[in-house]
Amino acid sequence: MHEVGIAQSILEIVEKEAAKNNATVVKKVKLIVGEFTGIVKEALEFALEIVKKNTIAENAEFEIEIVKLKTHCKHCNREFTNNKQAGFLCPECNGILSIVAGKELNIEYIDVD
Amino acid sequence: MHIIDVNSQILKENSRIAEENRKLFDEKGLYVVNIMSAPGAGKTSVLEATIKKIKDDYKISVIEGDLQTSIDADRIGALNISSYQIVTGTVCHLDARMIHNALHEFQQDGNDILFIENVGNLVCPADFELGEKLKVMVFSIVEGAEKPKKYPVMFHAVDVVLLNKIDLAPYSDIDIELLKKNVLEINPTATIFPVSCSTGEGIEEWVNWFKKKVNEDKNRNK
Ligand SMILES: Nc1nc2c(ncn2[C@@H]2O[C@H](COP(=O)(O)OP(=O)(O)OP(=O)(O)O)[C@@H](O)[C@H]2O)c(=O)[nH]1
Numbered sequence: 001m002h003e004v005g006i007a008q009s010i011l012e013i014v015e016k017e018a019a020k021n022n023a024t025v026v027k028k029v030k031l032i033v034g035e036f037t038g039i040v041k042e043a044l045e046f047a048l049e050i051v052k053k054n055t056i057a058e059n060a061e062f063e064i065e066i067v068k069l070k071t072h073c074k075h076c077n078r079e080f081t082n083n084k085q086a087g088f089l090c091p092e093c094n095g096i097l098s099i100v101a102g103k104e105l106n107i108e109y110i111d112v113d
Numbered sequence: 114m115h116i117i118d119v120n121s122q123i124l125k126e127n128s129r130i131a132e133e134n135r136k137l138f139d140e141k142g143l144y145v146v147n148i149m150s151a152p153g154a155g156k157t158s159v160l161e162a163t164i165k166k167i168k169d170d171y172k173i174s175v176i177e178g179d180l181q182t183s184i185d186a187d188r189i190g191a192l193n194i195s196s197y198q199i200v201t202g203t204v205c206h207l208d209a210r211m212i213h214n215a216l217h218e219f220q221q222d223g224n225d226i227l228f229i230e231n232v233g234n235l236v237c238p239a240d241f242e243l244g245e246k247l248k249v250m251v252f253s254i255v256e257g258a259e260k261p262k263k264y265p266v267m268f269h270a271v272d273v274v275l276l277n278k279i280d281l282a283p284y285s286d287i288d289i290e291l292l293k294k295n296v297l298e299i300n301p302t303a304t305i306f307p308v309s310c311s312t313g314e315g316i317e318e319w320v321n322w323f324k325k326k327v328n329e330d331k332n333r334n335k
Pocket residue numbers: 150151152153154155156157158159185232233234277278279280281308309310311312
């Protein structure tokens with residue numbers, strides 16, 4: 001359960017960005033979360049509800065976009081949208097797959113007044 | 114109303130501090146190892162078994178991360194190795210700042226190896242870089258051969274997987290070859306050692322490999 005810590009880091013960044021832009025209220029925060037991280041979407045939503053209290057984002061909507069795991073094989077140059085259990089060996093040539101998407105933990109944008 | 118493009122990594126502050134830690138470790142010629150596992154898989158036991166074999170050759174110290182108590186730090190202290198306890202309270206992992214802060218008090222001058230035992234947790238520690246050189250995962254074989262597929266993130270993040278408690282294999286229905294295969298599917302470049310901290314089986318092989326890694330790193334930094 002490190003979603004609370006992640007939620008706190010999100011709020012810190014949001015508050016900084018809002019202050020930099022002289023915003024008075026944050027209405028929306030768009031988050032990008034890869035499925036190949038230790039983050040559980042529901043737990044993060046729950047943590048954000050708690051952590052946002054008494055901040056400039058108190059009433060903000062937090063939209064979490066989940067990014068599927070995507071891998072690439074250097075040897076045969078194919079890309080795969082894996083399920084998480086499928087492993088990291090290329091099903092075509094047995095090469096080692098590297099992750100090209102699915103490790104994200106990003107704030108994309110905030111919508112402010 | 115307007116949209117502000119932030120495009121910021123949530124953990125960028127952790128990455129920044131981890132990078133600072135890494136620089137500091139390199140300056141000091143310190144080889145830093147992050148040991149992770151689910152609770153009770155045998156991190157402290159692996160440390161004890163490893164340290165006993167190498168403590169005459171290297172100056173070693175240990176940082177222990179736990180939710181509560183300093184029991185593990187005391188176990189290391191009993192080997193005459195200096196240890197530092199980080200009590201995380203409710204936080205289920207160590208982060209780069211905790212290590213950075215510990216190093217203010219926990220002097221590393223003249224040391225060769227720093228082991229960091231992470232908080233017992235199969236998910237969270239893998240998301241946090243500490244600035245380490247080597248990531249070691251301890252996995253207790255009795256937890257089942259399918260775990261690499263159920264919890265792939267940590268298995269994928271590490272350099273070494275120690276399959277611990279192989280002395281218990283006869284008492285369980287675990288298929289160790291299947292377990293190895295599953296680890297390698299998730300992490301094809303992982304180095305795997307089956308070990309038992311109770312009987313000492315496999316410890317020699319792991320320790321020899323580890324010493325080679327440490328020495329290679331020392332020579333590179335000379
Ligand atoms: N049979 C057997 N038991 C082991 C082995 N290694 C460790 N144990 C036992 O497993 C239990 C947990 O070992 P620890 O080394 O404390 O595990 P840990 O991962 O450090 O635990 P936490 O720090 O609490 O997460 C202890 O009772 C150990 O004696 C092993 O190889 N075989």
